[in-house]
Amino acid sequence: MPEGKIVKALSGFYYVLHNGALIQCRGRGVFRKNKITPLVGDEVVFQAENDLEGYILEVKKRKNELVRPPISNVDQAILVFSAVEPDFSTVLLDRFLVLVEFNHIKPLICITKMDLTNELQKQTISEYAKQYRDAGYEVLLTSSETEVGIERLSPHVENKISVFAGQSGVGKSSLLNVLRPGLELKTNDISSHLGRGKHTTRHVELIEIGNGLVADTPGFSSLEFTDIETEDLTFCFPELARMSENCKFRGCLHVSEPKCGVKAAVEAGEIPNYRYEHYLDFLQEIKDRKPRY
Known part of the structure; x- marks a missing residue:
């Protein structure tokens, strides 16, 4: 079966780039059953009689994915x-x-x-x-x-x-x-x-x-930290991640813990105040998020 990359998704159609040509495809019902939605950027296996009547049969394993934009x-x-x-x-x-x-x-x-x-x-x-x-x-x-x-x-x-x-x-x-x-x-x-x-x-x-x-991608002005947990957030701020190696306690969240390397770096001017304040705001937002069941 031929393989290609989805380069556009529009109105239920997926446009697959294969050997320099675009093949218009639909997703098979198996994707809905398995709750898999093909995304732009996916490497896929497809079958097609012509350039307008193809079907995506398999989505290869992704190395990453974003929700907004998809x-x-x-x-x-x-x-x-x-x-x-x-x-x-x-x-x-x-x-x-x-x-x-x-x-x-x-x-x-x-x-x-x-x-x-x-x-x-x-x-x-x-x-x-x-x-x-x-x-x-x-x-x-x-x-x-x-x-x-x-x-x-x-x-x-x-x-x-x-x-x-x-x-x-x-x-x-x-x-x-x-x-x-x-x-x-x-x-x-x-x-x-x-x-x-x-x-x-x-x-x-x-x-x-x-x-x-x-x-x-479509512009957007709000982003939610749906999948991020409190212990993940430090590693999303590279300078905080580096300075956290100086924290006394493992798993330090850099809020009120003693001998915190991150807070010391902020006080010393090594980390801008606004970056640390954004970290605290995002941390609270994650804590306030409704638990998922």
Whole structure:
């Protein structure tokens, strides 16, 4: 049986890339019975009489998967956040980073719209970029208008499956249009009334850019820590994970425990206060979550 990769899912159809051709497939009933939903990014076994009448018979084992956006087998997540319009949000970025880290996906932080910043805003963003780099993340400062930073972004998408994710209106589609001229993905301006972007991407689709595949995903502004437990959270903050090696007690949650290496690092200015405060807020959110039965 032939094998391929799902590169688009739309209206109950799965579009499988096989030997350079797209095969339109449906899922067999066995998936509903076993509660398996094929995802963009899945490696699948299928059968097809022609390009329009195929059926997916098997979904291969996934190395990872995301729920929102629904995609699997991702090599890296390019987290796109704008410097302004909408304003840069550390708390939203940290939510994305926690979910990406929890799913063992390498993150890359890409801050867009640097051409719209004034000197004070530019200085503020540069300081945030330094702090996230110190935490262990790679951070790129870019502009789709002036194409600043694009030459540094392009190599990151080669030979990988990347997911572009971020709040609506930050410029994900604009970046992709610059990375692949002629793509002409639809973009929209920010709503002045709501202060956020309109959704321009309605479905998940893998787009060929160079020798890589990039997913342009629907924008969204809320993320829940459904599967993350309290003991997992430290490891989703790389700098906290490093400093936790200095904690006296194993399993320290860095809240009120004595001789905590993380709290000592925060007090010494080695970990930014906002990162630690976000950790505490997320920890409480996980504790307050209704138990699942």
